[in-house]
Amino acid sequence: MRLAGRFGGAALSLLMVAVLGFFLFRVVPGDPVVSMTRGRPVTAEMQAALRAQFGLDRPLHEQFWTYLTSLLRGDLGTSFTFRRPVAEVILDRVGPTVLLVGTATLIAVLLGLWLGVRAAWRRDSAFDRVTTGVSLTLWAVPTFWLGMLLMMVTGDLFPSRGMRDTDTAPDLLSQALDVGHHLVLPSLTLVAVVCAEYALVMRSSLLEEMHAPYLTTARAKGLRDDLVRRRHAVPNAVLPAITLVFLRFGLVVAGAITTETVFSWPGLGLLFHDALTGPDYFLLQGLLVVTAGAVVVMNLLADLLHGVLDPRVGVV
Amino acid sequence: MSFADGVRTGRGGAAGAFLAHRTGVAGAVALAVAALVAVLAPLFIPADALDVTRVTAQAWQPPGAGHWLGTDHTGRSVALLMAQGTGTSLFVGLTAAVLSVGIGTFAGVVSGHFGGLLAGALLRVTDFFLVLPALVLAIALSTVLPRGLGTIILAIGLTSWPSTARMVRAQTLTIEARPFVERARALGGGHAHVIGRHVLPSVVPLVLVNATLSVASAIVAESTLAFLGLGDPTRISWGAMLHQAQLHGAVPQRAWWFLLPPGLAIVVVVLAFTLVGRALEAVVTPKR
Numbered sequence: 001m002r003l004a005g006r007f008g009g010a011a012l013s014l015l016m017v018a019v020l021g022f023f024l025f026r027v028v029p030g031d032p033v034v035s036m037t038r039g040r041p042v043t044a045e046m047q048a049a050l051r052a053q054f055g056l057d058r059p060l061h062e063q064f065w066t067y068l069t070s071l072l073r074g075d076l077g078t079s080f081t082f083r084r085p086v087a088e089v090i091l092d093r094v095g096p097t098v099l100l101v102g103t104a105t106l107i108a109v110l111l112g113l114w115l116g117v118r119a120a121w122r123r124d125s126a127f128d129r130v131t132t133g134v135s136l137t138l139w140a141v142p143t144f145w146l147g148m149l150l151m152m153v154t155g156d157l158f159p160s161r162g163m164r165d166t167d168t169a170p171d172l173l174s175q176a177l178d179v180g181h182h183l184v185l186p187s188l189t190l191v192a193v194v195c196a197e198y199a200l201v202m203r204s205s206l207l208e209e210m211h212a213p214y215l216t217t218a219r220a221k222g223l224r225d226d227l228v229r230r231r232h233a234v235p236n237a238v239l240p241a242i243t244l245v246f247l248r249f250g251l252v253v254a255g256a257i258t259t260e261t262v263f264s265w266p267g268l269g270l271l272f273h274d275a276l277t278g279p280d281y282f283l284l285q286g287l288l289v290v291t292a293g294a295v296v297v298m299n300l301l302a303d304l305l306h307g308v309l310d311p312r313v314g315v316v
Numbered sequence: 317m318s319f320a321d322g323v324r325t326g327r328g329g330a331a332g333a334f335l336a337h338r339t340g341v342a343g344a345v346a347l348a349v350a351a352l353v354a355v356l357a358p359l360f361i362p363a364d365a366l367d368v369t370r371v372t373a374q375a376w377q378p379p380g381a382g383h384w385l386g387t388d389h390t391g392r393s394v395a396l397l398m399a400q401g402t403g404t405s406l407f408v409g410l411t412a413a414v415l416s417v418g419i420g421t422f423a424g425v426v427s428g429h430f431g432g433l434l435a436g437a438l439l440r441v442t443d444f445f446l447v448l449p450a451l452v453l454a455i456a457l458s459t460v461l462p463r464g465l466g467t468i469i470l471a472i473g474l475t476s477w478p479s480t481a482r483m484v485r486a487q488t489l490t491i492e493a494r495p496f497v498e499r500a501r502a503l504g505g506g507h508a509h510v511i512g513r514h515v516l517p518s519v520v521p522l523v524l525v526n527a528t529l530s531v532a533s534a535i536v537a538e539s540t541l542a543f544l545g546l547g548d549p550t551r552i553s554w555g556a557m558l559h560q561a562q563l564h565g566a567v568p569q570r571a572w573w574f575l576l577p578p579g580l581a582i583v584v585v586v587l588a589f590t591l592v593g594r595a596l597e598a599v600v601t602p603k604r
Contacts (some may be wrong), residue, residue: 016444024456127488132518140532140586142539145579152567160567196458257451260539272452278544281365286454290449291475299447 004108014293020287022067025281026060032281036105053076054282072094076286081278086286090268096163097267101256103183104190109245112195113238116202120237121229123207131199138196143255147189147262158184161264186263190255197251201244206237239310246302337389338376340595343588350585354403361396362476366552368392378561378571385570386573389564390586397552398577405585408468415473416534417527421519427481428488439485446478454537465548484519487524491518491593514517521600528593532586539582554578 027034033050043049051057054077055066070077076086091300119131133164138146151160159165168178212234218232220223260269270289275283334340364370373391377383385395445453467530470584491497496534497514541547542555543562557578561567566574 012440013364013444013447017448025460054434136590137583137587140535140557140583142543142558142582142588145539145575145582146564148558149573150580152570152572168364184463204445247447250447250452252452253449257455258543261544273456273544276455278462279459281460284456284459288452291452295449296446 006300006303010296013296013299017289017296018071018140020070021285022064024288025285026063032056035279036281050080053273054162056176071289076289077282079280079283079286081274081283083282086283089283090271090286090290093266093268093271095267096265097269098187099179099266100183100190100260100265101252104187104194105116105245105308107187108191108195108198111191111243112198113202115195115199115231116241117206117234117237119199119235120203120206120210123210132188132203135196135199136286139200141193142258143189143193144255144258145261146192147186147259150185150189151262154185158182160185163266171290182265186265189259189262190252191254194248196251197248200247201248202241205244209237211235212236240307242309243302243306246298246305249298253291253295259271260289326491329517334595335373336451336575337595338596339591341397342514342593343591346584346588347592350402350406350588353399356404357399361400361483365396366392366400369396370388378569384555385577386571388560388571388574389566393574394577395559397557398554398581401554401557401578401582402554404465404548404551405535405538405555405582408465408472408538408553409531409589411529411532411584412469412472412476412534412538415469416476416530417480417523418477419473420477421484421523423477423481424484425511425519428485428493429507429515442478442481443510448475448481451537451540455544455546456539461469463546463549464471465551467545468559471541471546473532476530476533476537477527482521482528487522488504488515491515514580525593525597525600528589528596532589532593535582535589539547539578546564550602554582 012262022235032045033054033056037047037050054242055063067077074087078084081087115131115135119125119128121163122128149160164175164178165180168174188268212233215228215233218228222230256267257269257272259265260267261273264270268291271283274280275287278284368390371391373383373387373393375387375389377387377391379386383393383395385393385398388394388397421507423438423442427435427442429435439564453475454471457512461467461470491514492510499511500510500514538547538553539558541554541556543559545559547556547559547565549555555578557574561571561574561578
């Protein structure tokens with residue numbers, strides 16, 4: 001029953017995402033065609049033609065119906081700047097973002113959880129103070145500024161633009177090395193910011209377990225401190241932390257937008273930047289629907305995962 | 317013990333308890349300095365000095381005599397830009413936080429106090445916005461609305477309220493389950509009485525802590541939107557300076573004097589708000 005509720009809630013959220021995407025870009029002051037063609041030499045006839053092409057000349061409820069039905073078919077409309085279907089444009093950019101976000105999240109989770117556990121276990125130690133202090137400071141650092149700073153400090157050590165050089169040998173190994181080389185700075189930027197959050201979450205999660213009676217029992221059995229931590233405290237404390245990793249997926253998305261903009265990483269984040277500088281409303285609407293939808297799905301996964309990992313929750 | 321009691325029973329009162337947190341005090345001092353700069357800057361900086369068409373200094377000058385933080389790509393003094401930008405960053409951060417915490421408190425109290433369909437729907441909407449990445453929504457909002465300070469404030473305020481709403485709702489439910497609220501109801505206290513006399517006083521300290529932390533994230537959000545080129549083009553802010561730095565190639569030019577100060581200022585002010593918030597949190601919710 002709870003499981004059905006979870007899926008129903010996620011489905012409702014997805015519908016709300018779709019509705020939000022529609023109304024945000026329709027019920028705004030001004031004519032979208034006028035804003036999109038601003039600064040370009042267009043006649044009134046051309047604007048009218050565009051309006052007809054995008055279906056903006058029809059009544060709102062009709063537009064909404066067309067929008068919903070085409071959305072279900074995976075049709076997100078046509079991009080004004082790329083002159084191609086939005087879905088295609090987005091699909092082209094998914095790979096680089098998954099590579100960047102995946103690498104960064106994996107490193108950030110492992111490093112953040114490890115730092116958080118060590119900091120909490122020796123509360124108020126020098127290690128704890130430094131970790132908490134650095135994490136709080138990193139939390140205050142704007143992602144894009146950190147990226148620019150890394151770029152300036154490392155100089156020519158790492159490439160700072162794009163994902164691969166044009167003159168790299170076409171064989172797989174050289175290509176992989178080239179992409180890896182380009183990946184260093186953007187993923188480092190993303191790791192620094194996200195990792196701080198995970199460390200703080202893991203730390204407070206473990207601190208809540210610290211005075212639990214079962215730890216006293218484990219110690220009374222004569223277990224070494226190390227074993228009490230590894231076998232008893234951490235497995236319990238890591239559950240909420242892992243769920244939070246999924247829940248804070250939106251944070252990673254936000255970080256990806258600015259990181260990709262700074263390093264011209266050819267993913268969805270850079271596409272976001274292109275869409276808003278256009279402005280290309282249909283592309284932006286598609287990106288909003290796709291990223292928000294992905295976040296909703298990640299949250300559903302977090303819920304299900306929590307249920308599997310922690311029998312006490314009892315979802316499955 | 318309610319949270320309001322906790323404040324009063326603190327050692328030497330709330331002020332004394334706050335002063336015991338050294339990092340919080342350091343944050344408060346940093347904020348006082350920033351506020352002073354923000355107020356004084358417009359009074360002392362001549363308009364000519366920040367007008368791109370009237371500056372006479374050379375572009376990309378490193379720090380030295382005359383321009384102790386160097387000049388930007390148009391020859392304006394970075395030090396003066398920094399001072400002028402302080403006001404914008406603080407103003408947007410504070411107003412956006414007030415808007416966000418205001419909406420959040422309203423939604424939290426309403427969905428916590430009133431049961432039924434309305435509360436259920438409100439909770440559903442809160443959870444929906446809690447999940448969505450606020451920055452993405454803020455970007456979409458500031459793209460469709462006309463550029464300006466008001467748009468930035470609206471975009472941040474309208475997208476960052478759900479966490480406050482969740483927290484306020486939880487506190488409202490906790491308070492309303494207590495016997496003295498039941499007694500107030502039994503004696504004929506209506507909604508206005510229960511909310512005004514019991515719920516709000518217990519929610520306010522938490523909301524204040526939350527507001528302080530909200531200002532910190534609002535300032536980061538402002539700088540991010542400005543960096544993406546969505547800020548008010550007529551105003552100088554720290555984020556807008558970094559937008560210019562990116563646009564005009566401060567990194568390839570090795571113009572560290574144009575890149576470091578705005579970022580450091582953001583970090584210091586955001587960290588200051590965070591530290592003050594954490595100290596207030598420790599005062600408001602004493603360790604059990």
